[in-house]
Amino acid sequence: MNPTITAAEIARLAGVGRAAVSNWRKRHPDFPTPVSGTAASPEFDLGEIETWLREQGKLPELSRAERLWRHLAAATESPAAALAGVGAQLLSRQRGGKRVAADPAVKPLLPDIDALADELTPSAAFDELWQRFSAPAPGRPWATPDELADLMVRLAAADGGTILDPAAGSGATLRAAVRAGCTEAYGQELDQDLATLATLWLALRGVPGEVEPGDSLRADAFPRRTFDAAVCHPPFGVTTWGHEELSYDPRWQYGGVPPRTEPELAWAQHCLAHLNVGGHAVLLMPPTAAGRRTGRRIRAELLRRGALRAVIALPSGVAAPHGVPLHLWVLRRPAPDAPPPARTLLVDAADGDLAELAPRILATWRAFTAAPDADVEDVGFARAVPVIELLDEEVDLTPARRQPAGGGERTGKQMVRTRERLAAVVRDLPALIPQVTPTPDGATSPAVPVAELARTGALQLLGPVRAARDTDAQSALPVLHARDVIEGTGPSSRGDQPAGEPIQLAPGDVVVPVVARRITARVITDEKAVLGANMYLLRPNPAALDSWFLAGQLRNTANEKQASSLSGTLRFDIRRALVRRLPLEEQRAHGEAFRRLDAFESAMRQAATLGAELLQLTADGLAQGNLRPQEGDR
Numbered sequence: 001m002n003p004t005i006t007a008a009e010i011a012r013l014a015g016v017g018r019a020a021v022s023n024w025r026k027r028h029p030d031f032p033t034p035v036s037g038t039a040a041s042p043e044f045d046l047g048e049i050e051t052w053l054r055e056q057g058k059l060p061e062l063s064r065a066e067r068l069w070r071h072l073a074a075a076t077e078s079p080a081a082a083l084a085g086v087g088a089q090l091l092s093r094q095r096g097g098k099r100v101a102a103d104p105a106v107k108p109l110l111p112d113i114d115a116l117a118d119e120l121t122p123s124a125a126f127d128e129l130w131q132r133f134s135a136p137a138p139g140r141p142w143a144t145p146d147e148l149a150d151l152m153v154r155l156a157a158a159d160g161g162t163i164l165d166p167a168a169g170s171g172a173t174l175r176a177a178v179r180a181g182c183t184e185a186y187g188q189e190l191d192q193d194l195a196t197l198a199t200l201w202l203a204l205r206g207v208p209g210e211v212e213p214g215d216s217l218r219a220d221a222f223p224r225r226t227f228d229a230a231v232c233h234p235p236f237g238v239t240t241w242g243h244e245e246l247s248y249d250p251r252w253q254y255g256g257v258p259p260r261t262e263p264e265l266a267w268a269q270h271c272l273a274h275l276n277v278g279g280h281a282v283l284l285m286p287p288t289a290a291g292r293r294t295g296r297r298i299r300a301e302l303l304r305r306g307a308l309r310a311v312i313a314l315p316s317g318v319a320a321p322h323g324v325p326l327h328l329w330v331l332r333r334p335a336p337d338a339p340p341p342a343r344t345l346l347v348d349a350a351d352g353d354l355a356e357l358a359p360r361i362l363a364t365w366r367a368f369t370a371a372p373d374a375d376v377e378d379v380g381f382a383r384a385v386p387v388i389e390l391l392d393e394e395v396d397l398t399p400a401r402r403q404p405a406g407g408g409e410r411t412g413k414q415m416v417r418t419r420e421r422l423a424a425v426v427r428d429l430p431a432l433i434p435q436v437t438p439t440p441d442g443a444t445s446p447a448v449p450v451a452e453l454a455r456t457g458a459l460q461l462l463g464p465v466r467a468a469r470d471t472d473a474q475s476a477l478p479v480l481h482a483r484d485v486i487e488g489t490g491p492s493s494r495g496d497q498p499a500g501e502p503i504q505l506a507p508g509d510v511v512v513p514v515v516a517r518r519i520t521a522r523v524i525t526d527e528k529a530v531l532g533a534n535m536y537l538l539r540p541n542p543a544a545l546d547s548w549f550l551a552g553q554l555r556n557t558a559n560e561k562q563a564s565s566l567s568g569t570l571r572f573d574i575r576r577a578l579v580r581r582l583p584l585e586e587q588r589a590h591g592e593a594f595r596r597l598d599a600f601e602s603a604m605r606q607a608a609t610l611g612a613e614l615l616q617l618t619a620d621g622l623a624q625g626n627l628r629p630q631e632g633d634r
Contacts, residue, residue, distance in 0.1 A: 004036055004043040013049070013070055014058050019543060028056075046071060064119060065128035068112045072105075072129070080170070080193035082106060083133050087200035089113055090122035094204060123204040130201060134170045144169065144233045144284070148318050149176035151358045152231045152282040155310075155330055155365055158182045161228030164274050166216035167267070171198030173231040178207050185209035186227065188216045217266055218242045226274055230281035233319065234267040237286070241266055255301035262295045268331060269298075272307060275333035280309075284319060285327045287398065296395040303387050303395070306340030307331050310368070312347040312361060313399045318354050321478040321528060323490040325350045327399075330365070341372045343384040346399040379403075412627060415617040422610040425603055432600040434593040447578035450538065450554075453545065454575070460539040461575065464514045465498045467533035480505060481532035482513035485522045488605050491529035502530035503537060508547045510538040512554060515571050519560050521551040523598070536574045546587040552594030553579040 007025075011018045025031050032052055034042035053059035072082045085103040090113065092100045102110060116125040134143050144152075149172045156163070159181040165173045168187030171194075177185050185202055186209045189195040198211035212221035218241075243260040251273040252258065258265040264285050271281035289295060290311055302308035310330035319326060334340065345368045349357045364382045368374075376384035385402050454461040478491035479498065505511070509524040514534045531537050538554075540547050553559075559577040582590065621627030 005046045005049055006037070006041060006043055009073075010044065010049055010053075014053055016058075017542075064112065064116050065125070066132070068109060068116055069129050069132040071109055071112070078193060079133060080191070080197060083129055084193055084196040084200060086113055086129060087126050087197065087204070090117055090126050091200060091203055093117055094122040126201065126204050130170070130197065133197075134172060144172040144319055146172065146176065147354055147358070148284070148314075149173045149231075150179065151354070151361065152233075152284070152328065153177045153180045153182075153229075154362055155312075155328065156229040156231050156280045156282045158229040158231070161279075162186070164222065164225075164227040164230045164271075165211075165232055166220075166230070166270055166274070167232050167234045168195065168198050168211050169233065170194045171201050171211065173233065174198060174209075174211070175201065177229075177231065178202075178205060182229075183208070186222065186225075187211040188214055188221045190215055215242075217246065217270060220270075222274060226276045226279070228276055228279050230271040230274055230279070231283075232267055232271055232281065233284040234264055236264065236321075238263050254305060254307060255298035258298055259294045262289070262292065262298070264289045265295050265298045268302070268329060272331055272333055275331075277333050277335050279333055281331040281333075283329045283331070285329050287313070287325060287327050289329075290327055290397040290399075291394065293394070299395045299397060300391055302331070303344060303390055304340060306334045306338070308344060308397075309341070309372075310345040310347065310365060311397045311399055312365075313350040315350055315352055315354055315357070321491070323478050323529065340387070342388075343373060343376075343386055344390060344397075345376065345382065345384050346397065346402045347382040348399040348403050349381070350400065412621065415614065415621060415627065418610055418614045418617060422607060422614055425607045425610060429600065429603055429607070432596055432603055434596040436593060445580045445582055447580045449575060450577050450579060451575040453579060458541055458544040459550070460541075462503060462537040462539065463531065464536050465500070465503065465531055465533050467497070467499060477502070477504065478529045479532045480511065480524075480529040480535075482515065482534050484532070485511055485513050485535070486516055486520050488602055498531060498533045504530050505537070506539070508540060508542065510540065510547055510551045510554070512536045512538070512572065512574050518557075519555055519572055519577070521554040523547045523551045523595075536572075538574070544584070546584065546591040548591030548595045548598075549582070549587040550579060550591075552590065552597070553577075 005013070007021045008018055010021045014020075030052070032044050032048040035045050037043035050059060072086065073079045082103065082105050085106040086109075088100050089102060089106065089110065092098065093114075106113075113125070116128070119125070120128065152173060153163075153176040158177045161182060162184040163174070163177045163182045163186070165171075165177075165185075165187040168174060168189040169191075170189075171187065174185040174187055185207055187195075187198060189198065189211055190213070192213040195211045195213040202209050202211070214221055239260050241260075241263040243257065243266075246252075246266075247257050249257070251269050252266075254269055254272070258269065264283070268281075268283055268285075271283060275281055290299075299308070308329065309332045310328075312328040312330070314326050314328060316323060316325045330345075345365065347361060347364060349361055360381070364376070364378060368376050368382075368384055372384075374384065376382065380403055382399075383403055390397065390402070450459070450461065453459050480491045483489075484491060505524045505528075507524055510521050511524065511531065512519065512521045512535065514536065538550060540550055554574070554577050556578075560572075562576055562578055618627065622629075
C-alpha cells in the first residue's frame with residue numbers, strides 16, 4: 001500500500017497554507033482524487049501528489065535526505081516511530097545481517113532508504129534524518145539545540161567518562177557527549193519512540209550505552225548506578241511528578257522531599273544521586289527555580305553541602321520556552337567528609353548571543369574550578385559569591401541580583417552604547433509612520449459588531465479565560481498575560497495561570513485584555529505561548545478578515561465607549577466592539593497601515609525605555625565621578 005497524505009500535510013510539503021490546497025482541488029481538474037479518508041478529511045496518494053506538485057512547479061528540488069524525511073513525516077502519524085523503523089533498517093544493514101521486518105509505513109520507502117545509505121553510509125543517513133526530526137520547533141519541548149547541548153556537556157566535563165541524561169528526549173545531549181569524547185552514554189526517556197531513536201543513534205555510532213524508556217523519577221532505570229557526569233533538560237512545571245508516592249525516596253538528600261511545585265529540584269537531586277563523588281551534573285532550569293520561596297530550603301541545603309557550584313543565566317531564545325532567559329545549574333556530588341567550598345559562581349550571560357558567550361562562560365567556569373575559594377570576579381558578568389551571603393532569607397540565586405555595579409570604564413561604554421541605540425531608534429521613527437490621506441467627502445463604510453462576525457464565521461471568538469483557582473497550575477508553554485499585552489512585552493511568568501485546557505496562540509490571532517485603561521489589541525506573530533487569564537482571543541478567518549485590520553479596528557477609541565462597562569479602568573465586552581465592513585484587499589491595505597503604527601508605537605516605547613536608561617547611566621556616571629562633562633558643555 002502506498003503512503004497517503006492529508007490536505008494539511010500537502011500544504012506543509014508544498015510550503016503553502018491549507019486554503020491554497022483547497023483552491024487547487026477546485027481549480028485544477030487534474031488534481032489527484034482522494035484514495036482514502038472521509039469527505040471532511042480526505043487522504044491522497046503521496047506519490048501522485050508529488051508528481052502533480054512537481055509538474056505544476058510547486059515542489060522545490062529536494063535532496064534525497066529531505067525528500068525521504070518529508071515522506072516519513074507525511075506518511076505516518078508518528079514520525080518518531082517511523083524514523084525508529086528506518087533506524088532499525090539502517091542498523092541491520094550496517095551490521096551486515098538479515099534485513100529486519102519493515103513497518104508498513106516504512107516498507108514503500110525501502111528503496112529510498114537504501115539509496116540514501118549508499119550515498120552517505122547508514123550512520124550518516126540516520127544522522128541526516130535525525131537532524132530534521134529533532135530540530136527545535138513548537139510541540140518539541142524535548143529538542144535541545146546542539147549549541148546549548150555542547151555547552152552543557154563541556155561544563156559537566158563529560159569527555160573520557162560515562163554520562164547519564166535522565167530526560168534524554170531524542171538524544172541531543174548524549175550526541176553532544178559523544179562529540180566531546182565520552183566512553184559510554186546512558187539515558188532514560190518517557191516517550192518510548194524517542195528512547196528507541198536515541199538508542200539506535202548510539203548503536204549506529206558504535207557507542208556503548210542505551211536509553212531506557214520510562215519515567216526517571218517514578219521508575220528509575222538505573223537505581224544503583226552512578227556515572228562520571230550527568231546532563232539534563234527536564235520538563236518544566238510538571239507538578240504531577242510523583243511528589244506523594246516518592247515522599248520517602250532515598251534520593252532526597254538535600255533538604256528533604258521537594259515541594260510538589262518544585263519538580264526541577266527533584267530532577268536536580270535525581271542527577272546528584274547518580275553521580276560519582278566529584279562528578280558534575282548540568283541542568284537546564286527555568287529562571288524561577290533560582291528564586292521561588294517554595295524551593296529556598298533545598299537551595300540552601302545544596303549551597304551548605306557544596307553541591308550547587310554555579311548558576312549561569314543564558315540569553316533568551318536558547319531553548320524552549322524561547323521567550324524566557326533560562327539558567328544552567330552546575331552541580332557537583334561532594335565527598336561525604338569534605339569541607340564545603342566557601343563560594344558559588346554566579347554568571348549573568350543573559351545579554352548577548354550564546355555562540356559568542358559560550359567560550360567566555362567556559363573560561364570563567366574553569367578559572368573558578370581551578371581555585372574554588374578565590375575571589376573570581378568579572379564585573380557585570382560573573383562573581384564567585386560567598387555562600388554565607390547567599391544564605392539570606394530568600395536564598396535567591398538569580399545571577400543579575402548578585403552582580404556588583406559596573407566600574408567607570410563599563411559605565412562609560414554602556415552609556416555610549418545606550419546613546420547610540422537611542423539615536424538609531426529615533427532616526428528610524430519617521431519611516432515607520434504610514435502615509436495616509438483623507439477619505440473623499442468623509443465617506444465611511446458600515447460597521448458590524450464582533451458578535452456578528454463570529455456568528456457568520458468571519459472569526460472565532462474564544463474567552464475570556466478565567467484565572468485558575470489552583471495556584472500551582474502551570475502550562476508547559478509561557479503564558480501571554482494581559483499585562484504583557486498592555487505593556488507591549490513578551491510572554492512572562494507574572495499573573496494568574498489560565499484555568500482549563502490551555503489555548504495555544506497561533507500567528508494571526510488577535511488578543512484583547514478584558515480590563516485595561518484603554519482598549520488594547522495585539523496581533524500574534526511568532527510568540528510561542530498560551531492565552532492568559534482575563535483575555536479574549538479572536539481568530540480571524542483569513543479568507544474573510546485581515547488580522548491587522550481587525551486589531552486596528554478594535555483599538556478605535558469609539559469602541560472604548562461601545563464595548564466598555566466601567567469608568568476609569570474599563571472592562572470590555574469585545575463582542576460589542578464594531579468593525580467596519582471592507583473588501584479583503586482594502587482590509588489588507590488598512591492592516592498594513594495599522595501594522596506600521598504598531599511598529600511605531602513599539603519604537604516609541606523602546607525610545608522611552610532607552611531614554612530613561614541613558615538618563616540614569618549619565619546621572620550615575622557624573623555623580624560617581626566615572627563620567628565628566630566635555631569641554632564645550634562647561
